[in-house]
Amino acid sequence: xxxxxxxxxxxxxxxxxxxAGPDRSPVPLLRLENISISYRGxxxxxxxxxxxxxxxxxxxxxxxxxxxxxxxxxVNFLEVPAAxxxxxxxxxxxxxxxxxxxxxxxxxxxxxxxxxxxxxxQNFNLFPHLTAVENVMLAQIHSLGRSKxxxxxxxxxxxxxxxxASHADAKPAKCSGxxxxxxxxxxxxxMDPKLMLFDEPTSALDPELGIEVLTTxxxxxxxxxxxxxxxHEMHFAEEVADRIVFMADGRIVEQGPARQVMRExxxxxxxxxxxxxxxx
Amino acid sequence: xxxxxxxxxxxxxxxxxxxVTLKLTVASLVLGFPLGAALAVAVSSTRRVxxxxxxxxxxxxxxxxxxxVLYLVYYxxxxxxxxxxxxxxxxxxxxxxxxxxSSEIFRAGLLAVPVGQREASRALGLKPFKExxxxxxxxxxxxxxxxxxxxxxxxxxxTSLAFAISTPELLSRAYNAASITFQFTxxxxxxxxxxxxxxxxxxxxxxxxxxxxxRP
Amino acid sequence: xxxxxxxxxxxxxxxxxxxxxxxxxxxVAGFPLALMRRSPYRVLxxxxxxxxxxxxxxxxxxxxFIVYYGIGSDVVKLxxxxxxxxxxxxxxxxxxxxxxxxxxxxxxxxxxxxxKALALPRRxxxxxxxxxxxxxxxxxxxxxxxxxxLKDSAIASVIGATDITFRAVQETQANLHGLSxxxxxxxxxxxxxxxxxxxxxxxxxxxxxxVAK
Numbered sequence: 240x241x242x243x244x245x246x247x248x249x250x251x252x253x254x255x256x257x258x259a260g261p262d263r264s265p266v267p268l269l270r271l272e273n274i275s276i277s278y279r280g281x282x283x284x285x286x287x288x289x290x291x292x293x294x295x296x297x298x299x300x301x302x303x304x305x306x307x308x309x310x311x312x313x314v315n316f317l318e319v320p321a322a323x324x325x326x327x328x329x330x331x332x333x334x335x336x337x338x339x340x341x342x343x344x345x346x347x348x349x350x351x352x353x354x355x356x357x358x359x360x361q362n363f364n365l366f367p368h369l370t371a372v373e374n375v376m377l378a379q380i381h382s383l384g385r386s387k388x389x390x391x392x393x394x395x396x397x398x399x400x401x402x403x404a405s406h407a408d409a410k411p412a413k414c415s416g417x418x419x420x421x422x423x424x425x426x427x428x429x430m431d432p433k434l435m436l437f438d439e440p441t442s443a444l445d446p447e448l449g450i451e452v453l454t455t456x457x458x459x460x461x462x463x464x465x466x467x468x469x470x471h472e473m474h475f476a477e478e479v480a481d482r483i484v485f486m487a488d489g490r491i492v493e494q495g496p497a498r499q500v501m502r503e504x505x506x507x508x509x510x511x512x513x514x515x516x517x518x519x
Numbered sequence: 520x521x522x523x524x525x526x527x528x529x530x531x532x533x534x535x536x537x538x539v540t541l542k543l544t545v546a547s548l549v550l551g552f553p554l555g556a557a558l559a560v561a562v563s564s565t566r567r568v569x570x571x572x573x574x575x576x577x578x579x580x581x582x583x584x585x586x587x588v589l590y591l592v593y594y595x596x597x598x599x600x601x602x603x604x605x606x607x608x609x610x611x612x613x614x615x616x617x618x619x620x621s622s623e624i625f626r627a628g629l630l631a632v633p634v635g636q637r638e639a640s641r642a643l644g645l646k647p648f649k650e651x652x653x654x655x656x657x658x659x660x661x662x663x664x665x666x667x668x669x670x671x672x673x674x675x676x677x678t679s680l681a682f683a684i685s686t687p688e689l690l691s692r693a694y695n696a697a698s699i700t701f702q703f704t705x706x707x708x709x710x711x712x713x714x715x716x717x718x719x720x721x722x723x724x725x726x727x728x729x730x731x732x733x734r735p
Numbered sequence: 736x737x738x739x740x741x742x743x744x745x746x747x748x749x750x751x752x753x754x755x756x757x758x759x760x761x762x763v764a765g766f767p768l769a770l771m772r773r774s775p776y777r778v779l780x781x782x783x784x785x786x787x788x789x790x791x792x793x794x795x796x797x798x799x800f801i802v803y804y805g806i807g808s809d810v811v812k813l814x815x816x817x818x819x820x821x822x823x824x825x826x827x828x829x830x831x832x833x834x835x836x837x838x839x840x841x842x843x844x845x846x847x848x849x850x851k852a853l854a855l856p857r858r859x860x861x862x863x864x865x866x867x868x869x870x871x872x873x874x875x876x877x878x879x880x881x882x883x884x885l886k887d888s889a890i891a892s893v894i895g896a897t898d899i900t901f902r903a904v905q906e907t908q909a910n911l912h913g914l915s916x917x918x919x920x921x922x923x924x925x926x927x928x929x930x931x932x933x934x935x936x937x938x939x940x941x942x943x944x945x946v947a948k
Contacts, residue, residue: 351644
C-alpha cells in the first residue's frame with residue numbers, strides 16, 4: 240500500500256480527522272468488512288471495507304473494471320462475496336449460523352434482506368409485460384404482502400413523486416429511457432428501503448434524459464435517503480454526494496468529502512482519473 | 520376438367536380422415552407441450568435421476584426419425600406387454616416427439632428472459648417461485664408462443680406418419696381411395712392440397728397475429 | 736444386439752444413398768429457386784415463392800406418394816429409390832432455397848453497395864463478392880437440414896425402399912422384439928448424423944478462415 244492510499248478501517252469511513260460530515264450514529268447503517276469478490280477465478284474486489292451512515296450519500300467513482308458495480312451488487316447479494324461480511328444495521332447478512340458454522344443464506348433469507356435495500360439498475364430492468372403502476376405494485380404485493388389496493392395507492396403516490404403520475408398505465412416500452420429509470424426508482428422506493436443502491440443509473444441514457452433522473456435522485460438525497468451511487472457523472476457526485484469513494488483495481492484508493500476529493504485529490508491515481516474525466 | 524371432378528368425388532370421402540388427422544394433432548400437442556415444458560426444466564435439474572432420463576428422452580426424440588419413434592411405440596411396447604391401438608400409439612409417439620422438440624423451445628424461451636429481470640426481481644425481495652411465476656414465465660411465454668405455433672403446423676403435417684401404422688387419417692383415406700379407383704395422382708394431390716391449405720391458413724393467421732402484436 | 740445391428744446395417748447403404756442423392760438434388764435445384772426468389776422481377780419472384788410454400792406445406796410422405804404412386808403409375812415407372820430421391824429432393828430444394836436466400840441476405844448491405852460503387856456487374860458481384868461470404872453463413876443451417884433429411888429418409892421405407900427402417904420393420908414382424916430393434920435403429924440414425932455435424936463444423940471452420948484471410 241502506498242502512502243496515498245487510505246483504506247477504510249473498521250472504526251469509521253477513513254476520513255481524515257477534522258473533516259465535517261453528516262451526523263454519525265454509533266452503528267453505521269451499512270458496513271462492508273474486508274469484502275473480496277471473485278469472478279471466474281479473477282478477483283475484481285480485494286478486501287474492501289466501507290461504512291455508510293444513515294442519511295449519507297456516497298458516490299462510488301473510478302475507471303471501468305475498478306470493481307465499483309461488483310461492490311455495489313454485493314450489498315444486496317446479487318454478487319456473493321468470496322470473503323468478508325456485509326452488515327446492515329449491525330446485523331450480518333447473507334450468511335446464517337447453522338451448527339456453529341456460517342453457511343450461505345437460502346433464497347428466503349436473502350429475500351428478507353433485499354426488501355430493505357432498494358436497487359436501481361443501469362438498464363432499468365423494468366418488467367416489460369407490466370404497466371408502470373403494475374411494476375411498482377408487484378413486489379409490494381408479492382414481497383411485502385401489502386393488499387392490492389394499498390399497493391396501488393402507494394404506487395401512484397411514488398409515481399407522482401417522480402413526476403410520472405400520467406404514465407401509470409403505460410408499458411415501459413412506451414416510455415423514454417429517463418421515464419423508465421424514474422419508474423424504476425419509484426418501484427424501489429415503494430418498498431420503503433433503508434438504503435438505495437444506484438448502479439450507473441444514467442449511463443444508458445442520453446445526457447438530456449439523464450438530467451431528469453439526476454434531478455429525481457438529488458431530491459431523494461435532499462429528503463434524507465441513504466444512497467450509494469456508482470456513477471460517471473462527476474458533477475452530480477460533487478454536488479450531491481456527501482462523500483466520494485474512488486476505486487481502482489478492486490481497491491479503495493482514496494475517499495473523503497466530495498468537494499475535497501474532486502478539487503484536491505491526494506493520490507496520484509485519483510488525480511490522473513479526474514484529469515481524464517473532467518476538464519479541470 | 521377430369522381432375523377437378525375426381526377431386527370433387529374424393530373430397531367428402533376424405534373429410535373423416537381430416538377429422539382424425541386434426542384430432543391426432545390436438546391430442547399430441549395437448550400431451551406433448553406440457554411434457555416439453557417439464558423436460559425443459561428437468562434437463563437442467565441438479566438431480567441425476569431426473570436429469571439423465573430426460574436428456575436421453577430429448578436426444579432420442581430429436582435425434583431419431585419420427586417414424587422410428589412411432590414404430591418403437593407401436594411395435595416396440597408389445598415386447599414389454601403393452602399393446603396400444605394405432606390411434607393411441609400414434610398419439611403417444613407424436614407427443615414424445617413434440618415433447619422432445621418443444622423442450623428446446625421452452626428452454627430457449629426461459630433463457631431469452633434477460634438476466635436483469637431476475638436480478639430486479641431478486642433486488643425487490645421476490646422469492647424464487649414468485650420470481651419465476653410473476654416475472655420470468657410471463658415473458659418466456661411471449662418468446663415461446665410463435666415457435667410453438669410453428670411446431671404445431673409441422674406436427675400437423677407429421678401426423679401423416681401415422682399412415683405407416685394404419686391409423687385411418689387423411690393420407691390413409693387417400694391411399695385407400697386411390698388403390699380402389701387407381702386414380703393415384705388425383706387422390707394423393709387432393710390429400711396434399713388439404714394438408715397445404717390448412718398449413719398455409721395457419722401460417723397466414725400467425726403472420727397477421729404477430730403483425731398486430733408489433734403494432735404500437 | 737449384435738444380430739440386430741448386423742440386420743439393420745444392411746440398410747445403411749440405402750439410407751445414406753437416398754439422403755445424399757436427395758440432398759444433391761435439392762442443393763442444385765434450390766439454387767435457381769433462391770435466385771428467382773430474390774429477383775427484382777415479379778414474374779420470377781412470385782412463382783418461386785409459390786413453389787417453395789407449396790413444397791413446404793405438404794408432408795414429405797405425401798410428396799413421396801405423389802411422386803412414386805402418382806407420377807410413377809400415370810407418367811413414368813420409377814424405382815422405390817428414384818421415387819424417394821425425387822420426392823425428398825423436391826422438398827430439399829424448397830428448404831435449401833430459403834437457406835440460400837437467407838445466406839445471401841445476410842451478407843451485409845454495404846457489400847452490395849461497395850460492389851455497385853465499383854460498377855461490378857451483377858454476375859461478378861454474386862460470384863466474387865456475395866457467394867463466398869454467403870457460403871459460410873449457409874453451411875451450418877444446410878448441415879442441420881441434411882441431418883433432418885437423413886431422418887426424413889426413413890419414410891422411404893413406407894414405399895418399400897430397403898433402408899434401415901425397412902429392415903427394422905421386417906425384422907420386427909418376423910420376431911417379436913420391436914423395442915430392441917427400433918431402439919437400435921434410432922441410435923443408428925443418431926450415429927449416422929454425427930459425421931454430418933462433424934463435416935459441417937469442419938467446412939465451416941475452413942471457409943471462415945478463407946474468408947477471413
